[in-house]
Amino acid sequence: MARPALRVDAVLVQAVIAGALSFAHLHDLAAAAGQSGWKAWAYPISVDLLLVAAWRRLRSDGPSRLAWCWFLIALFASLGANVATAGFLDLANPPALLRLGVAGWPALAFLGGTLLAHSAATDRETVPPAPAAEPEPVPDAPTREAGTDMSPEAEIEETPALPAAAPPPPAAPAVPVPAALVEHARKVAADHEARTGARIDTDTLRARLGVPPQLADAIATQIA
Secondary structure (H helix, E strand, O other), rough: OOOOOOOOOHHEEEEEEEEHHHHHHHHHHHHOOOOHHHHHHHHHHHHHHHHHHHHHHHHHHHHHHHHHHHHOOOOHHHHHHHHHHHHHHOOOOOOHHHHHHHHHHHHHHHHHHHHEEEEEEOOOOOOOOOOOOOOOOOOOOOOOOOOOOHHHHHHHHOOOOOOOOOOOOOOOOOOOHHHHHHHHHHHHHHHHHHHHHOOOHHHHHHHHOOOHHHHHHHHHHEEE
């Protein structure tokens, strides 16, 4: 498989040239403000890193006041160095304000980098939460009319009373039985038991004596 040919990107070349020029201008400005040796080379690195960190925060977390603030500060520092080294300032005798800005830059850059790295993105547009499903309506409990007593005693009183049980039918009046008839019935019962070996029933007793059913029941009760 053939490897793709290396293509030169004009935008990338332009970015490298612009970065190199800006880097050199920042170094020259720091050196003119009294920062010599490695310190003069560290200033352009600090400015460019803060610019990249702010831009990355804007790209990853969305627009926020914090990221835009530090992006503009780093851009102003880079752009100011480019303009200052174009002959607008006497770098042989830099003003005191320039020396003050260069001397205070490390602390300012450290603060900006710390805030960009460790602060939460509170300025992003928050997405409203999805509306919760509405609960199904619950039917209301039956209400009482105004002025109705709600006490337990009132509820008991409002409970419909059960119908009273019907009284038992009055017992049938006892049928008077003559003593002579009882003695005769005993003899008939004894004779029946001697002949059949079984006690006489009420119907047989009534037929043998020739009495009505109620009287037969009364006699059977007494001779039992």
